[in-house]
Amino acid sequence: MILVYIDTAEKQITKSSYEAATYGAELAEKMGTTAEAIVLGTVTDDLAALGNYGIKKVHTVADTKLDSFDAQAFTKVLAQVAAGFEVVVFTNNSTAKAVAPRLSVRLKAGLVAGAVALPDLSDGFVVKKSVFSGKAFANIKVTTEKKIISLNVNAFRTTKTEGTAEVVAFDATVEEGRVKVVKVDKVEGDISLTEADTVVSAGRGMKGPENWGMIEELAGLLGAATACSRPVSDMDWRPHHEHVGQTGLAIAPNLYIAVGISGAIQHLAGVNRSKTIVVINKDPEAPFFKAADYGIVGDAFEVLPKIIEAVKKIKAG
Amino acid sequence: MKILVCISKTPDTTAKIAFSDNNTKFEEQGVQWIINPYDEWYALVRAIELKEADPSTILHLVNVGAADNDPIIRKALALGGDEAIRVNSTEGDSFNIAAQISAIATEGGYDLILTGKETIDYNGSSIGGMIAESLDLPYISHAIKLDLAGSDATVVREIEGGEETDTVTLPAVISCQKGMAEQRIPNMKGIMGARSKPLTVKEPTAAESYTTVASYDLPPAKQGVKLIPADTPEELVRILHEEAKVI
Ligand SMILES: Cc1cc2nc3c(=O)[nH]c(=O)nc-3n(C[C@H](O)[C@H](O)[C@H](O)COP(=O)(O)OP(=O)(O)OC[C@H]3O[C@@H](n4cnc5c(N)ncnc54)[C@H](O)[C@@H]3O)c2cc1C
Ligand SMILES: Nc1ncnc2c1ncn2[C@@H]1O[C@H](COP(=O)(O)O)[C@@H](O)[C@H]1O
Numbered sequence: 001m002i003l004v005y006i007d008t009a010e011k012q013i014t015k016s017s018y019e020a021a022t023y024g025a026e027l028a029e030k031m032g033t034t035a036e037a038i039v040l041g042t043v044t045d046d047l048a049a050l051g052n053y054g055i056k057k058v059h060t061v062a063d064t065k066l067d068s069f070d071a072q073a074f075t076k077v078l079a080q081v082a083a084g085f086e087v088v089v090f091t092n093n094s095t096a097k098a099v100a101p102r103l104s105v106r107l108k109a110g111l112v113a114g115a116v117a118l119p120d121l122s123d124g125f126v127v128k129k130s131v132f133s134g135k136a137f138a139n140i141k142v143t144t145e146k147k148i149i150s151l152n153v154n155a156f157r158t159t160k161t162e163g164t165a166e167v168v169a170f171d172a173t174v175e176e177g178r179v180k181v182v183k184v185d186k187v188e189g190d191i192s193l194t195e196a197d198t199v200v201s202a203g204r205g206m207k208g209p210e211n212w213g214m215i216e217e218l219a220g221l222l223g224a225a226t227a228c229s230r231p232v233s234d235m236d237w238r239p240h241h242e243h244v245g246q247t248g249l250a251i252a253p254n255l256y257i258a259v260g261i262s263g264a265i266q267h268l269a270g271v272n273r274s275k276t277i278v279v280i281n282k283d284p285e286a287p288f289f290k291a292a293d294y295g296i297v298g299d300a301f302e303v304l305p306k307i308i309e310a311v312k313k314i315k316a317g
Numbered sequence: 318m319k320i321l322v323c324i325s326k327t328p329d330t331t332a333k334i335a336f337s338d339n340n341t342k343f344e345e346q347g348v349q350w351i352i353n354p355y356d357e358w359y360a361l362v363r364a365i366e367l368k369e370a371d372p373s374t375i376l377h378l379v380n381v382g383a384a385d386n387d388p389i390i391r392k393a394l395a396l397g398g399d400e401a402i403r404v405n406s407t408e409g410d411s412f413n414i415a416a417q418i419s420a421i422a423t424e425g426g427y428d429l430i431l432t433g434k435e436t437i438d439y440n441g442s443s444i445g446g447m448i449a450e451s452l453d454l455p456y457i458s459h460a461i462k463l464d465l466a467g468s469d470a471t472v473v474r475e476i477e478g479g480e481e482t483d484t485v486t487l488p489a490v491i492s493c494q495k496g497m498a499e500q501r502i503p504n505m506k507g508i509m510g511a512r513s514k515p516l517t518v519k520e521p522t523a524a525e526s527y528t529t530v531a532s533y534d535l536p537p538a539k540q541g542v543k544l545i546p547a548d549t550p551e552e553l554v555r556i557l558h559e560e561a562k563v564i
Contacts, residue, residue: 184479
């Protein structure tokens with residue numbers, strides 16, 4: 001059986017958890033078994049609706065001690081739930097990166113962190129994962145009886161069908177975490193950059209922080225998150241958490257629009273898994289064009305206002 | 318205070334990624350090796366800062382790898398740290414590397430174990446958490462800030478769309494990323510001094526591996542960019558809407 005860990009933020013199921021649910025359900029079908037899910041702490045969403053993503057049963061441990069994140073306490077609970085399962089699936093976010101490696105040791109289960117596809121079962125259990133910061137893939141053979149897969153965010157679609165999952169309380173022993181969460185600062189009104197379908201990103205070509213109005217306007221119209229190149233965050237034109245690339249966040253949105261970014265290899269490392277890449281740069285020799293699907297060679301300050309107008313027209317129908 | 322920093326060796330960020338032996342081996346020909354940026358700029362430099370703030374701090378570095386990792390270890394020692402340990406092992410997955418480091422950590426009795434957020438070649442983000450579980454220690458991943466008051470640590474970690482502030486009592490394992498510290502360049506004194514710092518080589522302890530790399534693939538090449546004239550950006554919007562269907 002497959003167990004999918006459903007992650008929550010502010011008591012709601014995160015978007016990428018639905019990707020993990022779909023993945024788990026498809027894996028279960030491939031292995032001739034069923035997929036169930038586990039949710040820790042207080043959740044306000046309708047958990048039975050996970051049935052729409054192919055989950056048959058949802059186990060809950062609604063202990064308020066789990067409303068505060070501690071990787072060790074979470075791992076101890078998950079290990080109890082996972083006892084009867086062959087594969088545990090996570091969405092590879094900040095929770096999974098802290099918990100999945102611990103669970104791997106505790107369950108003696110080989111971990112593939114950063115998976116991008118369903119396992120190939122033709123010769124053992126082989127999972128494709130992203131390596132070299134998006135520049136290549138490795139096919140990882142898991143040789144342990146139990147397996148853990150942490151699926152890269154945005155690497156797998158969600159498929160919605162009809163279904164209702166049975167929701168059952170799991171009677172677990174829950175410990176107080178040794179890590180105390182003192183506070184959580186959310187960036188107000190932001191769309192999570194790693195989960196966003198569309199990202200509008202800009203670089204040093206924007207000349208200064210005062211020119212980000214256009215970037216934010218375009219992002220707002222597209223329901224997109226904003227990102228930036230490293231020098232832009234280093235100069236404090238934009239907050240650090242927007243920095244994408246080799247040393248920043250790695251993202252894989254459906255659409256990545258890069259404005260005034262040269263496309264250095266370290267920048268590409270964080271964005272080259274994006275499905276469609278659009279580049280706006282005044283230099284036809286900018287390396288980013290080689291990695292792009294669509295491009296405009298032109299001055300962002302002239303091109304962007306026209307793009308914003310055209311998007312407004314589409315959005316108005 | 319006794320700190321252990323885990324240092325790994327990775328290809329330079331501009332290295333050409335290619336594979337040989339039927340796509341089963343990373344092609345090392347012509348590759349420049351560096352200290353994994355997260356380990357160097359953030360974990361190591363923050364540890365050095367903590368030692369500067371409290372000179373009684375003992376700072377050790379550990380690497381799991383072959384003798385050809387020694388130049389990288391010396392480079393790390395040139396930045397700071399009292400001594401380094403290399404576990405002479407090349408075979409082994411993340412679990413195995415974590416088991417080697419855990420053995421060293423048990424022997425050394427460290428208060429704080431720092432790793433990078435991830436290696437830029439394997440992108441596992443796993444070894445820190447595996448060490449923590451093996452040693453039954455608390456683990457805080459993706460830390461962007463770390464302050465100590467005696468054995469009480471305050472850590473800020475990055476989470477999706479925000480930041481979380483945590484407190485924990487040491488010993489603990491913490492993985493580090495941007496924000497922790499500023500990159501440093503080793504100076505001449507550091508480079509000279511590094512030559513005489515102890516670099517102890519230890520043989521690996523027996524440990525399993527849970528995974529192996531069966532093969533590598535390169536992503537399919539891009540089709541080539543479709544350029545839209547700068548005087549008709551609305552055409553780009555139309556294509557994205559009607560043809561690519563991404564907006
Ligand atoms: C180890 C290492 C790690 C790194 N990690 C990262 C990382 O994680 N992320 C990252 O982004 N970088 C990273 N870098 C830095 C990277 O090498 C580049 O220096 C950086 O990405 C360049 O940022 P940029 O494209 O904004 O600026 P620039 O390279 O200065 O490019 C600006 C671009 O804007 C264009 N432009 C200028 N004016 C206009 C205009 N009016 N209209 C349209 N276009 C215009 C220019 O033609 C140019 O192509 C790293 C470097 C190293 C060595
Ligand atoms: N061979 C190694 N020797 C010592 N430390 C390592 C080694 N490999 C990885 N690490 C540490 O573990 C962190 C996470 O690695 P990974 O799980 O591969 O992404 C790295 O940033 C290093 O701090």
